[in-house]
Amino acid sequence: MENVEISLDPETEFLYSKEGTGNEWELFKENVRPLKRGRNVRLLNDALKSQTDHLLKKSLLHNRRKMVEAIDEYKGDDPLKPWLECIKWVQEAFPPGGDCSGLVVIYEQCVRTFWHEDRYKDDLRYLKVWLEYAENCADAEVIYSFLEANKIGQTHSIFFISYALHMESKNKIKTANEIFNMGISRDAQPIEKLKAAYKKFLGRSMGRPKPTDEDLTENRLAARSFGTVLARGETRNQIMESSDFSRKKMKQDRAYGTPLNIYKDTNANANATLFHQLELSEADSRSWYTLGSRKERNKENNAIPTKWTSNKIPRRAGHITGGATASACIDVFVDEECAENYKVHSEGGKSSTLLLRQGDGQNLKKETELLRENPLRNFPPICLPR
Amino acid sequence: MASRTATKDIITLRGSAAIVSEFFGYAANSILYNRGVYPEETFAKVKKYGLPMLLTQDEGVKTFIANLTAQLSDWLESGKLQRVVLVIMSKVTNEVLERWNFSIETDNEVLEKGVAREKSDKEIMREIQAIMRQIASSITYLPCLDEPCVFDVLAYTDKDVAVPFTWIESDPKLIANPQMVKLHSFNTKIHKVDTLVSYKNDEWDEE
Numbered sequence: 001m002e003n004v005e006i007s008l009d010p011e012t013e014f015l016y017s018k019e020g021t022g023n024e025w026e027l028f029k030e031n032v033r034p035l036k037r038g039r040n041v042r043l044l045n046d047a048l049k050s051q052t053d054h055l056l057k058k059s060l061l062h063n064r065r066k067m068v069e070a071i072d073e074y075k076g077d078d079p080l081k082p083w084l085e086c087i088k089w090v091q092e093a094f095p096p097g098g099d100c101s102g103l104v105v106i107y108e109q110c111v112r113t114f115w116h117e118d119r120y121k122d123d124l125r126y127l128k129v130w131l132e133y134a135e136n137c138a139d140a141e142v143i144y145s146f147l148e149a150n151k152i153g154q155t156h157s158i159f160f161i162s163y164a165l166h167m168e169s170k171n172k173i174k175t176a177n178e179i180f181n182m183g184i185s186r187d188a189q190p191i192e193k194l195k196a197a198y199k200k201f202l203g204r205s206m207g208r209p210k211p212t213d214e215d216l217t218e219n220r221l222a223a224r225s226f227g228t229v230l231a232r233g234e235t236r237n238q239i240m241e242s243s244d245f246s247r248k249k250m251k252q253d254r255a256y257g258t259p260l261n262i263y264k265d266t267n268a269n270a271n272a273t274l275f276h277q278l279e280l281s282e283a284d285s286r287s288w289y290t291l292g293s294r295k296e297r298n299k300e301n302n303a304i305p306t307k308w309t310s311n312k313i314p315r316r317a318g319h320i321t322g323g324a325t326a327s328a329c330i331d332v333f334v335d336e337e338c339a340e341n342y343k344v345h346s347e348g349g350k351s352s353t354l355l356l357r358q359g360d361g362q363n364l365k366k367e368t369e370l371l372r373e374n375p376l377r378n379f380p381p382i383c384l385p386r
Numbered sequence: 387m388a389s390r391t392a393t394k395d396i397i398t399l400r401g402s403a404a405i406v407s408e409f410f411g412y413a414a415n416s417i418l419y420n421r422g423v424y425p426e427e428t429f430a431k432v433k434k435y436g437l438p439m440l441l442t443q444d445e446g447v448k449t450f451i452a453n454l455t456a457q458l459s460d461w462l463e464s465g466k467l468q469r470v471v472l473v474i475m476s477k478v479t480n481e482v483l484e485r486w487n488f489s490i491e492t493d494n495e496v497l498e499k500g501v502a503r504e505k506s507d508k509e510i511m512r513e514i515q516a517i518m519r520q521i522a523s524s525i526t527y528l529p530c531l532d533e534p535c536v537f538d539v540l541a542y543t544d545k546d547v548a549v550p551f552t553w554i555e556s557d558p559k560l561i562a563n564p565q566m567v568k569l570h571s572f573n574t575k576i577h578k579v580d581t582l583v584s585y586k587n588d589e590w591d592e593e
Contacts, residue, residue, distance in 0.1 A: 029523045029526045036532070038565065
């Protein structure tokens with residue numbers, strides 16, 4: 001009690017120092033995607049400053065290139081490490097995340113590089129990369145099935161928790177229940193965390209009636225509190241099921257790229273998952289209240305042309321001129337400089353490393369979109385779960 | 387249009403202590419709400435500092451905070467309070483996850499001579515408002531608390547303060563290698579309050 005403390009703890013030191021913290025994080029908070037693991041505020045502020053500062057922007061691209069090189073040049077015995085450093089860096093340097101950051105691309109490359117390696121099969125860090133990748137995809141179920149089939153991360157609780165919660169959000173309660181039980185029977189670690197999550201899940205599924213359409217309208221307009229998204233409904237004891245649904249719905253909205261089909265389209269996407277299908281007329285009145293998922297907003301660019309089935313145009317009398325036959329494909333003119341890039345691009349796996357290196361926003365965006373729709377597209381078909 | 391000359395209000399030591407302890411009560415509620423320590427439904431909205439503030443309706447927590455602010459006010463009036471820290475810990479492992487520091491500097495002259503100061507109430511309110519907004523926005527960088535948490539309040543006082551009945555002496559419950567962020571401060575001209583939040587670095591290889 002009488003000891004005089006000579007060294008101050010870091011907080012006291014910082015508190016009484018003249019040093020401050022920049023407030024870019026507050027000014028640009030809408031542009032920052034919260035990370036589960038939290039962010040380093042100093043890096044965040046720098047990254048936000050770089051949005052307007054040209055020099056910082058350049059050094060950002062330069063740094064990204066260096067991180068990717070570090071991956072290639074690593075000689076130590078833990079090749080996953082430089083990948084993690086790179087991922088962490090991309091997360092900090094591109095606060096809004098988004099398709100041009102290359103985050104999804106690098107997740108994919110990292111998991112693809114090591115999926116067959118036995119040594120990382122139970123590595124928590126490797127599993128976490130998979131889980132973050134899953135969060136960014138339209139339908140994470142295919143990833144969870146893949147992990148299960150290939151025995152990756154099966155000793156960790158967070159695998160089962162994430163998987164089960166994902167199923168719960170798709171309203172597949174029975175499956176979620178099975179997954180929890182599977183994890184418990186396999187003694188996944190830490191077991192207490194798994195059991196606690198299971199208990200919470202049971203509590204939620206007990207008090208959950210079938211939602212009515214009316215509830216949905218109210219919830220759509222409910223103010224979204226800033227802090228709900230990441231918690232995934234776990235720490236919040238849901239007394240009112242309606243708020244439960246609004247939260248889950250919001251979570252679905254925020255899981256980037258999760259299709260949120262509001263109405264039953266005649267060309268319903270096989271991957272579409274939803275709480276309930278609303279009628280078309282109701283959807284019209286509601287359509288202004290939600291922005292819709294990324295996929296929805298982008299559908300003009302992505303939709304595959306299908307047969308127009310709903311309206312028939314009466315056939316006109318008179319002959320139809322022929323000549324509509326498809327002639328030889330029009331040759332796309334390719335610049336000399338681009339010819340080389342184009343060639344490399346068509347070479348499967350290696351191409352995405354090149355993309356990352358170039359740091360070209362547009363290419364990353366395209367690759368990211370493709371990956372979101374089909375996260376295992378670059379994997380050899382033989383290893384995919386049946 | 388009224389001109390913007392701020393009318394200054396007289397602030398006494400007692401008044402300032404009241405402002406600071408009240409601030410702490412609202413800040414604590416805001417932190418408990420925003421960090422999800424208690425479920426959202428257990429909070430009710432009130433208007434304060436020109437913002438919609440959330441106050442817990444849970445009787446236990448309400449009483450705890452009320453007793454707390456009363457004690458803080460007491461200490462503030464005697465100038466014995468140096469810092470108040472709201473600590474958020476994991477319920478299961480008791481590991482400290484976040485520390486919200488509010489450090490207090492008291493004007494000695496006021497303590498000794500009992501003088502009063504002048505500052506516009508509105509301006510103090512604006513400063514407090516800025517802090518409250520930052521607390522709410524802090525999810526930008528704070529790690530997700532996806533496990534059940536509990537909170538506790540630590541008070542750093544002068545050594546000669548007797549420990550009140552409902553308090554115990556404790557270790558500082560520090561976080562090892564914390565990330566730290568300084569937030570805005572406010573000043574009543576008698577008490578200056580600085581805010582700092584520190585949190586655990588979330589590592590990839592931790593369960």
